Amino acid sequence: MTGLKTSQLIRRSKVAIVFMVGMLGALIVFSNATDYDSNYIYLGHILSMDTTGSHLMYRSINSEMMHHRIYWMIMTLETIFTSACLLGGYQLAKNINASDEQFHEAKKYAVLGFLVALFVYYFCLQVIGNGWFDMDQSKDWNAMKWAQSIVDFLLPALIFLVLKVDS
Template sequence: MIPTTTDQLIRCSKIILMAFISLFGLLVMYSNFTDYASNYEYVGHILSMDTTRDNQNLSYRAITSPMLHHRIYWFIITLEVIYTAFCLLGTYHLFRNINASCEVFHEAKKFSIVGLLIAIFVYYICLQVIGVEWFNMDESQTWNAKDWARHIVDFILPLLIYVAIRIER
């Protein structure tokens, strides 16, 4: 379908933007599975707090168990797989219902919204809140993904609002 009206263009834009975040999720998953060691090393340094300033008042927060590092990393990978699957499914449902009534198209947004919420949990709660505020990730010169995570959230949050809002007719 070639968009001929603004309403059709809005629907197409929601599908395209969901495809973009789905592609991002697929690339993140690919990286985590094909370069597990590098990404695991990153998680291990953040959890161990071994590259942040030595502060006795905060060092009790460090998790130094490699077993827990693997489990936490696999938890993050699992969440990334889940949000990517929901985003892909959401993209498919939006595409499948592109010419449906506005009520049907709006209801087709469910999977997209769930996927985006899980993505916000991963990049905002896990990385920015827990990584930065609990494990002082922002103090590390080498293992700091605060800005990277913020840029992702800066895309996902407006996308969530844009997809969820009922502006198409």
């Protein structure tokens, strides 16, 4: 470690974090593709609000066709964030010894991937899933803790990624 400068370690840690988020996405995409029914059923319960006991049932979506479309939209967004993070990690790794400006510019895909992931896990699941579909009222079909744990990692990781402290 004596030959490794702090700036080099910071750059490597940014590459590692981006690849970790990309791998998270890859596992999620793989799970959705190989076990479509489990996650589809989960989303169907959230959208139909059938286990919330909510008095806001007029907000529910009970169309199976819409459940599939929304699920495919989420899976598409997860594939986009995964691809962007893996490409972003590659771009960062490729530019690990480049100038400060080149390394910073190489963050574009990673930043895009993080933003799409935040859209899915914060906006779609927490804001819409909880704020509109009362997901937090369901004991069995509640993804709040899972989505929150992802957001709790992504947001500080995004801030760390975009900071220019890697020179």
